Amino acid sequence: MDDIGQKDGPEQRGLSIRAARIQDVAKLADVSTATVSRALATPERVSPEARARVLEAIVKTGYVPNPAARTLRSQKTYMVLVVLPDLANTFFSKILRGIEETLFEAGYGMIISDLDGSPEKEAHFAAFTAAGRVDGAILLNGHLFGQSREGEGKPARISIPLVALCEAIPGADIPQIEIDNRAAAFRMTQHLASLGHRRIAYVSGPAANILERERFQGFKDGLETAGLPFDPALVLPGDYTIEAGMRAGQDLVARSDRPTAVFCTSDEMAIGLMRTLFSAGLKVPDDVSVAGFDDIEFAAVAEPSLTTIHQPRRELGQAAASALIDLLQGRPSPKRIRLETELVTRDSVAPL
Amino acid sequence: MDDIGQKDGPEQRGLSIRAARIQDVAKLADVSTATVSRALATPERVSPEARARVLEAIVKTGYVPNPAARTLRSQKTYMVLVVLPDLANTFFSKILRGIEETLFEAGYGMIISDLDGSPEKEAHFAAFTAAGRVDGAILLNGHLFGQSREGEGKPARISIPLVALCEAIPGADIPQIEIDNRAAAFRMTQHLASLGHRRIAYVSGPAANILERERFQGFKDGLETAGLPFDPALVLPGDYTIEAGMRAGQDLVARSDRPTAVFCTSDEMAIGLMRTLFSAGLKVPDDVSVAGFDDIEFAAVAEPSLTTIHQPRRELGQAAASALIDLLQGRPSPKRIRLETELVTRDSVAPL
DNA sequence: CGGCCCTATGTAATCGATTACATGAAACTT
DNA sequence: AAGTTTCATGTAATCGATTACATAGGGCCG
Numbered sequence: 014m015d016d017i018g019q020k021d022g023p024e025q026r027g028l029s030i031r032a033a034r035i036q037d038v039a040k041l042a043d044v045s046t047a048t049v050s051r052a053l054a055t056p057e058r059v060s061p062e063a064r065a066r067v068l069e070a071i072v073k074t075g076y077v078p079n080p081a082a083r084t085l086r087s088q089k090t091y092m093v094l095v096v097l098p099d100l101a102n103t104f105f106s107k108i109l110r111g112i113e114e115t116l117f118e119a120g121y122g123m124i125i126s127d128l129d130g131s132p133e134k135e136a137h138f139a140a141f142t143a144a145g146r147v148d149g150a151i152l153l154n155g156h157l158f159g160q161s162r163e164g165e166g167k168p169a170r171i172s173i174p175l176v177a178l179c180e181a182i183p184g185a186d187i188p189q190i191e192i193d194n195r196a197a198a199f200r201m202t203q204h205l206a207s208l209g210h211r212r213i214a215y216v217s218g219p220a221a222n223i224l225e226r227e228r229f230q231g232f233k234d235g236l237e238t239a240g241l242p243f244d245p246a247l248v249l250p251g252d253y254t255i256e257a258g259m260r261a262g263q264d265l266v267a268r269s270d271r272p273t274a275v276f277c278t279s280d281e282m283a284i285g286l287m288r289t290l291f292s293a294g295l296k297v298p299d300d301v302s303v304a305g306f307d308d309i310e311f312a313a314v315a316e317p318s319l320t321t322i323h324q325p326r327r328e329l330g331q332a333a334a335s336a337l338i339d340l341l342q343g344r345p346s347p348k349r350i351r352l353e354t355e356l357v358t359r360d361s362v363a364p365l
Numbered sequence: 366m367d368d369i370g371q372k373d374g375p376e377q378r379g380l381s382i383r384a385a386r387i388q389d390v391a392k393l394a395d396v397s398t399a400t401v402s403r404a405l406a407t408p409e410r411v412s413p414e415a416r417a418r419v420l421e422a423i424v425k426t427g428y429v430p431n432p433a434a435r436t437l438r439s440q441k442t443y444m445v446l447v448v449l450p451d452l453a454n455t456f457f458s459k460i461l462r463g464i465e466e467t468l469f470e471a472g473y474g475m476i477i478s479d480l481d482g483s484p485e486k487e488a489h490f491a492a493f494t495a496a497g498r499v500d501g502a503i504l505l506n507g508h509l510f511g512q513s514r515e516g517e518g519k520p521a522r523i524s525i526p527l528v529a530l531c532e533a534i535p536g537a538d539i540p541q542i543e544i545d546n547r548a549a550a551f552r553m554t555q556h557l558a559s560l561g562h563r564r565i566a567y568v569s570g571p572a573a574n575i576l577e578r579e580r581f582q583g584f585k586d587g588l589e590t591a592g593l594p595f596d597p598a599l600v601l602p603g604d605y606t607i608e609a610g611m612r613a614g615q616d617l618v619a620r621s622d623r624p625t626a627v628f629c630t631s632d633e634m635a636i637g638l639m640r641t642l643f644s645a646g647l648k649v650p651d652d653v654s655v656a657g658f659d660d661i662e663f664a665a666v667a668e669p670s671l672t673t674i675h676q677p678r679r680e681l682g683q684a685a686a687s688a689l690i691d692l693l694q695g696r697p698s699p700k701r702i703r704l705e706t707e708l709v710t711r712d713s714v715a716p717l
Numbered sequence: 718c719g720g721c722c723c724t725a726t727g728t729a730a731t732c733g734a735t736t737a738c739a740t741g742a743a744a745c746t747t
Numbered sequence: 748a749a750g751t752t753t754c755a756t757g758t759a760a761t762c763g764a765t766t767a768c769a770t771a772g773g774g775c776c777g
Contacts, residue, residue, distance in 0.1 A: 082733035084433035288666040314640040434763035
């Protein structure tokens with residue numbers, strides 16, 4: 014147990030900021046490095062006495078295992094990549110929180126990639142996963158990486174466990190966590206129709222987006238079920254942003270035959286749209302009813318407060334993280350989870 | 366150049382998903398692993414021919430360096446930790462984007478830690494940095510990690526480069542990126558006073574918060590300069606959230622001698638407060654003027670649109686990331702950066 | 718022409734953990 | 748009592764890069 018001047022211990026003299034290694038712990042506890050490692054990873058395989066000595070030595074030295082060394086050997090990073098199209102979008106932040114919480118509890122860290130519409134960044138992060146910097150990834154961007162063009166003798170790419178969140182990825186054999194967008198949009202459309210609205214405008218998401226297609230289908234189904242005609246002139250292009258909502262609002266304001274209700278496929282668009290209507294002197298819901306989608310925090314405090322579809326954002330994040338952790342730890346993972354949405358009626362929608 | 370059946374190459378037969386290693390590249394290019402490494406890290410120290418062969422081999426094999434191995438040897442992770450108190454808060458998301466952008470361009474990845482007010486998480490992430498998982502950290506939470514209680518023979522903790530963002534950390538000898546909160550609050554207070562308001566309420570942040578102290582001081586200075594008395598009864602407690610704003614609103618509504626203007630130290634609180642005033646039948650700005658702070662996206666589209674202090678959030682993130690990168694790469698780093706804010710006048714504030 | 722320096726490259730140690738395999742002692746079986 | 752298991756532990760190979768040191772060849776100088 015003589016721990017003085019052995020061979021090449023870190024000697025912590027003065028300012029030596031060298032971190033304690035497993036060797037130092039082993040020496041202090043008078044066991045081999047293997048025993049230290051086992052005391053941490055599989056305590057039941059180490060005698061109580063040795064374990065106690067190791068634990069004590071760990072406290073004394075302030076030992077923290079070196080993650081790089083651990084990863085190099087065991088091929089596990091305990092890191093998860095979260096890929097999303099726009100970090101600045103309010104909709105994602107609470108989802109991220111749900112993800113982070115769940116990952117943290119399971120001992121995983123979270124690396125965030127904001128794609129920002131850049132294919133370059135996407136390629137970078139594809140390489141990132143291929144290099145083994147993360148054990149798995151949660152994709153919020155609606156498609157897989159890089160589409161694997163197999164030219165030029167490129168070897169089969171390393172594939173890590175993936176989970177799709179919110180935007181389902183058609184054809185991908187991975188867990189998909191989402192809401193039933195079509196049903197939710199259907200529900201909202203029916204709600205508007207049930208209040209007597211017969212001319213209902215629709216402010217869309219990006220055309221290529223899978224959410225958009227589902228919601229649009231739900232909208233059309235809803236019209237049909239309500240016995241209302243579908244009028245393409247009442248479909249306004251959008252991209253889920255406040256600005257898109259404002260543009261759609263300008264379009265509507267300029268029309269002579271205005272619809273009596275507008276279904277925006279995001280709350281941000283709905284809020285932007287209401288802003289423009291207001292500025293033009295129109296009253297919501299007296300002149301026009303406006304509905305949103307998502308139920309972000311500001312929906313409840315907008316003026317007027319926004320009727321919308323509530324998405325359980327935090328739970329979505331948690332569910333995705335759980336599914337991924339299942340995969341990472343070799344447990345069976347649910348193939349598809351659809352969380353329930355809810356129609357939240359507030360003041361922005363009124364009977365005709 | 367015979368690459369068949371050498372000794373123990375990866376052989377990529379069928380489904381072998383083994384990633385190419387530096388050895389494989391070296392063999393294919395007919396050079397040593399050292400040369401491959403140098404061809405990537407210091408190309409000028411490798412002959413053009415060798416370099417070309419290496420590059421070709423890299424493309425052929427799809428080689429991506431293993432980050433764990435690289436980190437283990439070189440002690441560099443090319444990862445940065447971003448610590449923030451609440452990921453779900455709108456205010457942070459655009460800052461995060463600024464950080465991510467800048468880090469990405471410099472080749473760094475971003476790991477996010479949402480502290481969520483949990484000391485347990487904080488301790489975890491302190492260990493995280495100590496273990497060398499990141500090269501540096503950006504702190505948005507206003508204080509340093511763990512306060513380093515040096516008891517029990519704990520060795521000097523590894524200290525990595527840090528940068529404080531938004532919330533200055535008094536006494537810490539690290540770069541601080543922020544705005545001049547006091548000056549901004551002063552400015553807003555003066556603005557309200559100049560419009561004739563003499564009874565101005567103040568909705569605060571958390572008392573312990575450094576931002577709060579600065580803004581509060583600015584507020585008091587503003588009153589004094591305008592020759593207005595400071596009335597403690599007009600200071601309402603808050604914590605920057607929508608809900609806090611609503612509570613403050615309820616408080617105000619219940620009063621008989623209402624102030625004519627309210628300065629909220631966050632836009633979220635201002636929006637929540639306006640909501641409550643509205644519900645109580647009060648008009649903004651006719652009955653009460655309301656001002657915010659931050660200029661989040663929703664400030665411009667709130668009804669009425671919000672007079673507030675614009676913070677250059679993206680630029681704050683970029684500046685912090687740049688400062689950290691400077692530190693990481695051994696360059697001198699600015700000690701303190703104060704970005705300019707701007708008073709944005711909109712419709713929620715009107716002359717008395 | 719011999720010595721020196723520079724350049725390009727190879728060899729092998731190293732980073733710090735995990736873990737396959739080996740070993741010796743104790744416990745149990747028949 | 749000999750043989751077989753089990754348990755606790757140690758030894759050393761291993762993960763895949765970087766890099767200190769060694770070396771060979773070429774050019775230059777006096």
